Amino acid sequence: MTFSSYDFLKVERHGQVGWLINNRPEQLNAMNSGMRDEFELAWKELDADPAVRVIVHTGEGRAFQTGVDVTEIATDGQGFERYRESMENFDIRFTAWHNKVWKPVITAINGICAGGGFHWVADADIVIAASDATFFDPHVSVGQVVSVEAIGLMRKMPVEAVMRMAFVGRYERMSAQRAYELGMLSEVVDPPERLREAAQELAEKIAKNSPAAMAATKRALVGALELGLTDACKAGAAELVSMWGHPDQTEGPLAFTEKREPDWADLPSTPHDGADVGEARDS
Amino acid sequence: MTSPVAEYETLIVERRGPVGWLIFNRPDAANAMDATMLAELERAWLELDADPGVRVIVNSGAGRAFQTGVDVVQMSRDREAMREQSRRTRDATLKLTAWHNQVWKPVIAAVNGVCAGGGLHFVADADIVIAASTATFLDPHVSVGQVTAYEAIGLLRMMPVEPMMRMAFTGRSERMSASRAYELGMISQVVDPPEGLWDAAQELAEKVAKNSPAAMAATKRALWGALEQGLTDACKAGAAELVSMWGHPDQTEGPLAFTEKREPDWAPIHAGDHAP
Numbered sequence: 436m437t438f439s440s441y442d443f444l445k446v447e448r449h450g451q452v453g454w455l456i457n458n459r460p461e462q463l464n465a466m467n468s469g470m471r472d473e474f475e476l477a478w479k480e481l482d483a484d485p486a487v488r489v490i491v492h493t494g495e496g497r498a499f500q501t502g503v504d505v506t507e508i509a510t511d512g513q514g515f516e517r518y519r520e521s522m523e524n525f526d527i528r529f530t531a532w533h534n535k536v537w538k539p540v541i542t543a544i545n546g547i548c549a550g551g552g553f554h555w556v557a558d559a560d561i562v563i564a565a566s567d568a569t570f571f572d573p574h575v576s577v578g579q580v581v582s583v584e585a586i587g588l589m590r591k592m593p594v595e596a597v598m599r600m601a602f603v604g605r606y607e608r609m610s611a612q613r614a615y616e617l618g619m620l621s622e623v624v625d626p627p628e629r630l631r632e633a634a635q636e637l638a639e640k641i642a643k644n645s646p647a648a649m650a651a652t653k654r655a656l657v658g659a660l661e662l663g664l665t666d667a668c669k670a671g672a673a674e675l676v677s678m679w680g681h682p683d684q685t686e687g688p689l690a691f692t693e694k695r696e697p698d699w700a701d702l703p704s705t706p707h708d709g710a711d712v713g714e715a716r717d718s
Numbered sequence: 719m720t721s722p723v724a725e726y727e728t729l730i731v732e733r734r735g736p737v738g739w740l741i742f743n744r745p746d747a748a749n750a751m752d753a754t755m756l757a758e759l760e761r762a763w764l765e766l767d768a769d770p771g772v773r774v775i776v777n778s779g780a781g782r783a784f785q786t787g788v789d790v791v792q793m794s795r796d797r798e799a800m801r802e803q804s805r806r807t808r809d810a811t812l813k814l815t816a817w818h819n820q821v822w823k824p825v826i827a828a829v830n831g832v833c834a835g836g837g838l839h840f841v842a843d844a845d846i847v848i849a850a851s852t853a854t855f856l857d858p859h860v861s862v863g864q865v866t867a868y869e870a871i872g873l874l875r876m877m878p879v880e881p882m883m884r885m886a887f888t889g890r891s892e893r894m895s896a897s898r899a900y901e902l903g904m905i906s907q908v909v910d911p912p913e914g915l916w917d918a919a920q921e922l923a924e925k926v927a928k929n930s931p932a933a934m935a936a937t938k939r940a941l942w943g944a945l946e947q948g949l950t951d952a953c954k955a956g957a958a959e960l961v962s963m964w965g966h967p968d969q970t971e972g973p974l975a976f977t978e979k980r981e982p983d984w985a986p987i988h989a990g991d992h993a994p
Contacts, residue, residue: 505973516964577973581941602846
């Protein structure tokens with residue numbers, strides 16, 4: 436089922452799983468202005484749909500994502516100026532994290548992931564990859580700075596590997612296997628053609644869990660990346676306590692006892708504007 | 719091509735093409751840092767950082783050891799010689815590593831042998847770390863009544879924490895192998911046979927040297943600065959570094975060279991150009 440029309444993305448539902456697919460295969464899924472604008476719409480559409488419990492993000496063709504469309508930058512007379520205001524204010528809307536999506540997001544890397552493509556690796560909750568996927572960051576090889584996406588990755592995996600990619604630029608590629616060893620991703624799918632099937636399978640496991648508990652968990656864990664340890668634990672404890680009394684906390688053990696799937700409460704349909712767990716509980 | 723610089727007693731400082739080499743050179747003392755080396759390190763980092771012919775720096779050791787920390791022999795015999803260093807340790811104003819000296823060129827540590835205790839400073843503060851297959855890592859501080867702090871704190875932000883804690887508390891009774899350090903992502907390359915280490919480091923450094931010096935300096939400031947802050951604040955500061963390069967000549971030259979299938983002619987940078 437496709438509910439909305441996008442020029443540069445595909446947005447689909449498969450059961451409780453929302454799919455967001457980069458769809459400029461001829462341009463290796465490089466992000467032009469149109470795709471940039473559609474990302475914000477697509478994340479918000481999937482986040483607002485209570486039937487979507489988890490989101491998978493992947494790409495069409497032989498690349499996952501290769502960052503900003505440099506052809507557009509070089510030819511449209513506007514260049515990077517298009518991004519200046521949003522970057523200077525750090526108000527970009529490319530990823531689920533940028534758009535404050537609190538549903539679990541799985542990135543499924545189907546091929547080349549280069550440069551700005553790392554935004555969607557850094558900002559996903561779970562990352563899996565086809566066995567022939569490759570990773571590299573060519574920014575400094577064309578005079579660009581490596582920044583936001585690497586800063587995200589550095590909190591999630593060994594830093595040296597991120598630094599090496601940043602400084603070697605286009606002269607080396609990391610394999611899916613090495614990315615797995617380093618904990619940058621948690622599953623290598625072989626043969627690579629099975630990637631989407633594996634992503635759907637994983638997403639369906641996640642979709643079995645309490646949406647409200649997962650949203651509070653995501654806020655606690657992603658929020659912890661902002662703080663020192665004790666402060667992060669304090670904020671995390673608040674998220675934890677906020678779920679006490681939520682109907683899912685009765686339904687979960689009951690369903691287990693009755694040997695059936697739980698009937699979870701839906702998340703509120705617009706969890707965006709500063710929604711806290713209190714609102715989720717009221718739904 | 720090597721331009722010898724005579725005025726170091728305890729280090730070798732060399733240029734090989736665009737690559738600056740800083741080599742610990744007290745092989746008979748397992749490259750332990752005595753008062754002379756401690757003073758010379760600051761001078762050597764600043765010399766290589768100030769030289770626009772140097773695009774990237776490799777740090778390694780002569781002999782069997784990479785670096786084994788402060789020279790405890792000198793410390794026990796001549797406390798006076800170490801007084802200045804003790805003050806700097808207390809005040810957290812050490813000048814041992816590239817990071818301490820605010821060197822914004824990429825630094826590759828090439829660990830040639832044992833790296834112990836204070837030697838871990840140079841692993842924690844490098845951008846890229848490679849090692850000979852025979853290299854080993856240990857932290858004997860607590861085995862001699864010393865505290866493990868700075869170097870482990872740096873590594874804690876860069877790799878899985880449990881192995882660092884284990885190293886801190888097992889002290890001299892255990893060593894980590896180069897292959898385990900590779901598995902953990904503490905280093906990104908194990909060179910075997912070990913004799914190939916310096917060639918491998920030079921080869922890697924020459925790849926890095928092909929990239930825009932200005933973009934690498936801004937990248938290094940963004941990524942190291944990120945270790946100081948929460949995620950969103952770090953991204954904001956990083957976005958400012960990113961935007962700071964827009965309009966820089968390298969951003970025209972890079973794509974142009976790529977299109978014309980030639981090496982880019984990057985603008986040189988000078989030490990202090992991009993002082994934060």
